[in-house]
Amino acid sequence: MRPVYLDYAATTPVDERVLKVMLPYFSAQFGNPSSVYSFGRLARAAVAKARSQVASLLHAEPAEIFFTSGGSESDNWVIKGMALALRRAGKGSHIITSQVEHHAVLNTCSWLEQQGFAVTYLPVDELGRVKPETVEAALRDDTILVSIMTANNEVGTIEPIAEIGSMLRARQIFFHTDAVQAAGHIPLSVEELHVDALSLSGHKLYGPKGIGALYLRRGFLPDALIHGGGQEREMRAGTENTAGIVGLGEAAAIAQAELTAEWERLSELRDWLMTEIKTIPGCWINGDEEYRLPGNVNFGVTGIAQDTLLIRLDMAGFAVSAGSACSAGSLSPSHVLTAMGQDADKAGSAIRVTLGRFTTEDMLQRFVEALKTAVAAIRKQAAE
Numbered sequence: 001m002r003p004v005y006l007d008y009a010a011t012t013p014v015d016e017r018v019l020k021v022m023l024p025y026f027s028a029q030f031g032n033p034s035s036v037y038s039f040g041r042l043a044r045a046a047v048a049k050a051r052s053q054v055a056s057l058l059h060a061e062p063a064e065i066f067f068t069s070g071g072s073e074s075d076n077w078v079i080k081g082m083a084l085a086l087r088r089a090g091k092g093s094h095i096i097t098s099q100v101e102h103h104a105v106l107n108t109c110s111w112l113e114q115q116g117f118a119v120t121y122l123p124v125d126e127l128g129r130v131k132p133e134t135v136e137a138a139l140r141d142d143t144i145l146v147s148i149m150t151a152n153n154e155v156g157t158i159e160p161i162a163e164i165g166s167m168l169r170a171r172q173i174f175f176h177t178d179a180v181q182a183a184g185h186i187p188l189s190v191e192e193l194h195v196d197a198l199s200l201s202g203h204k205l206y207g208p209k210g211i212g213a214l215y216l217r218r219g220f221l222p223d224a225l226i227h228g229g230g231q232e233r234e235m236r237a238g239t240e241n242t243a244g245i246v247g248l249g250e251a252a253a254i255a256q257a258e259l260t261a262e263w264e265r266l267s268e269l270r271d272w273l274m275t276e277i278k279t280i281p282g283c284w285i286n287g288d289e290e291y292r293l294p295g296n297v298n299f300g301v302t303g304i305a306q307d308t309l310l311i312r313l314d315m316a317g318f319a320v321s322a323g324s325a326c327s328a329g330s331l332s333p334s335h336v337l338t339a340m341g342q343d344a345d346k347a348g349s350a351i352r353v354t355l356g357r358f359t360t361e362d363m364l365q366r367f368v369e370a371l372k373t374a375v376a377a378i379r380k381q382a383a384e
């Protein structure tokens, strides 16, 4: 039997409808969007349409959307680019972020530390929440930039971005949020969130891999990350990934049209799954059960290492993960669960199950049975 995919936070399949609109841009409509003749004009129009579709998802202006190669590039570009530009303007060199960010943000910040910037990595509470008052207390006269993720990729906790944003807007401090896990899954309005920049990625919302976007509020000019031609209003050089851009646009449009219904459907499935898991002896839920991504369930199991359970679940035909895709294969416990105060044993038992567009109730029922069987078998083996 075909394995059941329950790792939508790692990546999502490209929706058939997205693939269909992308295909012509690999063949008949191959033009370079910078060319003046008709081939170029058609490609240019397609890129413009996609820019509007992405802008619409975020309630932003098309001119505020820049296409990149993905979430990692968006994070790197905006944080490095704004840090360098603001320091050069004499505004300061202090950056604030949190301990639970994706490594695209954390490792960018540690690179900036090597360039002479000071970085504060804020702690979180036991549910993974960054408190607005913690952000406020960390502000200094030379703080130039704050980056806090919209929703966590491991435990699904949704951060209080609107509160943090309005506090920072009043102080005119540049605020970026990594919304890669949230975009297309929960309603996002850049106005309501009071963010100046927001990262998203195609492959986390049923679009292709290797394409993403950065929302950058009008008036901000980070240094470019990629220098060359004049594409993306001279902010990001290189011939556009037209097919990828068209795919991201379509994925954004579909996500927006189906967001409310899918949000409700997945939240219900998620809540059912969390309730079931809590009935298994020794199992608990990691993260905030209320302020949580609709598709995320992350749980721990007393006395069972995550690898042991993952292998059993894989043999039973279920693809789930140990924390994030990026930390898979590494032996150190999750930096997110560690920041949430869990010791190595607890954090080392975490399993992330993420649901998505093609997840059904039947799949989850079978998953719960497989999980109960696997936990019992491991316990029995350990007792022998």
Ligand SMILES: *Cc1c(COP(=O)(O)O)cnc(C)c1O
Residues within 6 Å of the ligand: 009, 069, 070, 071, 072, 073, 102, 104, 149, 151, 152, 153, 178, 179, 180, 181, 201, 202, 203, 204, 210, 211, 212
């Ligand atoms: C996946 C992910 C990224 C990286 O996005 P890519 O498009 O794979 O580079 C960044 N941040 C978060 C929160 C993610 O989940």
